Amino acid sequence: MIVAPGFVKQYPRLATWICDNIPKVREKQKVFRAFQKYSQLNEKVSERALQHGNPPTIEYRYLPADNGIFIGNKYPGIVFLSMTICDRFEGSAKDAADPRMHLLIEATLLHEMVHWGDFQDDQQLSAGEQGKAFEKAAYGKDVRQYWGPQSPD
Numbered sequence: 001m002i003v004a005p006g007f008v009k010q011y012p013r014l015a016t017w018i019c020d021n022i023p024k025v026r027e028k029q030k031v032f033r034a035f036q037k038y039s040q041l042n043e044k045v046s047e048r049a050l051q052h053g054n055p056p057t058i059e060y061r062y063l064p065a066d067n068g069i070f071i072g073n074k075y076p077g078i079v080f081l082s083m084t085i086c087d088r089f090e091g092s093a094k095d096a097a098d099p100r101m102h103l104l105i106e107a108t109l110l111h112e113m114v115h116w117g118d119f120q121d122d123q124q125l126s127a128g129e130q131g132k133a134f135e136k137a138a139y140g141k142d143v144r145q146y147w148g149p150q151s152p153d
Helices: 005-010 012-027 029-039 043-050 083-091 093-097 099-122 130-139
Strands: 057-061 078-082
Touching: 005 012, 005 057, 005 083, 012 029, 012 043, 012 083, 012 093, 012 099, 029 043, 029 099, 029 130, 043 099, 057 083, 078 083, 078 099, 083 093, 083 099, 093 099, 099 130
Parallel strands: 057 078
Antiparallel strands: none
């Protein structure tokens, strides 16, 4: 992944967390296997996607109802993370240290990267919600915000 320069400038603490932690997904066998399966990327390309300096690019975007988004027909090389999540991580040391936030960021980025990977072969997304299927396979649940209306509590 490539954390976009504007993202690094706006959210430096989160950008550092992403660069430090997303590559470690390779060591989480269940999560990595689910990522490979649903992104339809081979092992080598899956590994590269998790390493800093390789596509896709990670950007932020105002998303009133979603944690992240991939818009392949308009931005085929970019996955977006919700500004709500970014602002909360960057603005609160408590949230930045919360394991629920770490899970949310990891799951959201990988969910959108699943769509990105799926889009690579034929410039189309597979039928169904592959990102949600990935989350269920990787984490056993739909990973949601732990605050506000999306909160599972």
